[in-house]
Amino acid sequence: MNTLEKYTSVIAIVLVVVILVLVRTLVSGHFRNDAGKWTGPSINQSNLITPEGLNKLPGKSLIVDLSDKGNLLRKYNGSINIPAKSLLDKTNQKMLQTYKGNILLVSEDPALSARLWMLLSQMGYTNLFILSDSSNNEVFKYKFRPDTLTRPEL
Amino acid sequence: MKNKYMNPYLAGTLLGLVLLSAMYIAGRGLGASGGLKYCVVSVVGALDKPHAERSTYYSKYFEGGQKPLTNWLTLEIFGVLAGGFISGAVSKRLTFKIEKSPKISNTRRLTLAFIGGMFFVYGAQLARGCTSGAALSGMAVLSVAGFVTMMAIFGSAYLFAWFFRKNWI
């Protein structure tokens, strides 16, 4: 026992750190490391699904309407309503985390879907998409017409 | 007399925790030579303001009405004075003395201390940090500059050690 006693302080310090690390690693509900890793789908835009593309997604899908009062429930069959502000509630999180299939966020406001997509993705969701109609995507819809006659002062 | 000072590893851990709290609270490392520089800058500013404003070097410390004396690094150096004094008082080491090898005179020790200080801070200004600001804090954030400065300081000190042997042993 004598040898063990000599190591007490060493064991105590290392044990505390190991427990903290394990808790941090195993408990979900916080952000994962390396933000860049989770932004991939948003860079190549593979996270944007149009209603037509919905049928081509492999596996089953769950459409989540983020509006406050479920405004879009009628538009999409079988969709559920989770108001944005209660997205991180325990029951909602549990349901989304255990869902085996694609989760599609939908909202009347593309800004809201985009923000929440990024938030959930950074928590480790990989089966997450944004259901967006083609009227709003990262394409410039106008054409810039230069006017070479005038020059501003530098 | 053997255990006059704290165990070096414990003292190192203490110093490491101070450095860690500086990083955690202020997002920066420790620094010492910078504080000395700010003292000089403020003295020069007080004595010869037009010169300070003309000089490419001093002027940046007076931009926008900055006061070099109320600066992070200056306050930190005042803290070091206070902390050293507290520690000296706790461990009963407060005495006026000149520490040197018995082989050399006081004048020689004080002259060399003066020249040494001059060299060190000059080098620290060039390298943008001294043993604490560049080497210690730099290594703690894995900065290449920290490792290079650390090796340059200790490497050259070992090289020159032979010439100054008499002063210390």
Added chain:
Amino acid sequence: MNTRQKISVILLLLGLILAFLPLSGNYSFHGKPDKLLTEALYENTYFTADQVARFAITEDSTIQLIDLRSPEEFRSFSIPGAINIPYGEMLSKDLESFLNRENIRNIFYSNSDYNANYAFVIAKGLGFENNYVMKGGLNEWYRVVMNSEFSGDKITARENAIFETRTRARRLFTEMNSMPDSLKAKYRESKEIERKKLDGGCE
């Protein structure tokens, strides 16, 4: 066991744990998701195209517009005063120098809402404050500022002010973007707000 051995063993064991942790040195989100969610839902994190137009023509020095489109798109045209951080490269940039500036509000914009709002959440999640989004992106800017015309015969003072701002912003936008590339680059350089550096070291 003496102190040296104890410290050595503790440090080696902790180092061993660190070696296996997924610490990449890359940016990671910090803080609690709940808090970020609340912040993401704040309505006052958006600016309308009209507000941005006002900032652009007054050359507001507390505003930094950040254009998230590709460098090619940025070269061809951009809102005057904007800097370019392509969204895909955002996390490989030295973000501190762009985003961590006191008293400067960063406004992200892209062509539509998606990239700008991703970038907004990324910036918030990494701990940067004072970030905003131009709602609707450049498509909205074009619809509102560039293409809108006054219709009807009665005009209130407020409408008149908005109309005035739009006209001036439109003129500035067209003039600035019609410049040859070299002049445009020069213009952008002259308008760039100095980047902040992290404080530290012995300087």
Added chain:
Amino acid sequence: MGPFTSISGFPAWLDLLIAFIIGTGFGFALEQAGFSSSRKLVGMFYGYDTTVIKVFFTASIVALVGSQFLSYFGLLNLNLVFVNEYYVTAAIVGGVIMGAGFIMGGFCPGTGVSALSIGKIDALFYVLGGLTGAFLFAETYPLIQHLADNAYRGPVKINEVLGLTPGLFTLLLIAAAVIMFWLAELAEKKFARPDITNQI
């Protein structure tokens, strides 16, 4: 989440108070380690006292390990912690000058100030010399500006240069330090100078 001052933007007086408190801790730790004694410091270069290397490496490794764990726990944003900028020439030339100053003066600036606080007169001259050095640097700055700004590499991190993860590099650094500690203790026995170590 830290670092607090760059994220929350503390008022100036609080920032300066923090600077003073951290400085106090810094001075206290230096003095307790025995860094207020020049013969103890330079002992490292003659082998009879290796406290410097022990304290120095323990401190930077503790801070390094601590900051990485804090970052993993989501308490500290390491991207907002200052990383020293690498000016190749300045770092090497400056380091060599500092080394020469170290062996002549017997202190580095931090330890010098800490020694001054407990009444070492040699430290007073050292600090006065340091102030002169800073003054000389300012006056000669236009001459050496080129040297100071030469070969700028930015705030590069060593693990990125070597292509390792920060955790793995930390482990290697710790292993190297542990070996150094062991060698240091051997050196202290080999080059022991009880006549000096008993005095300081």
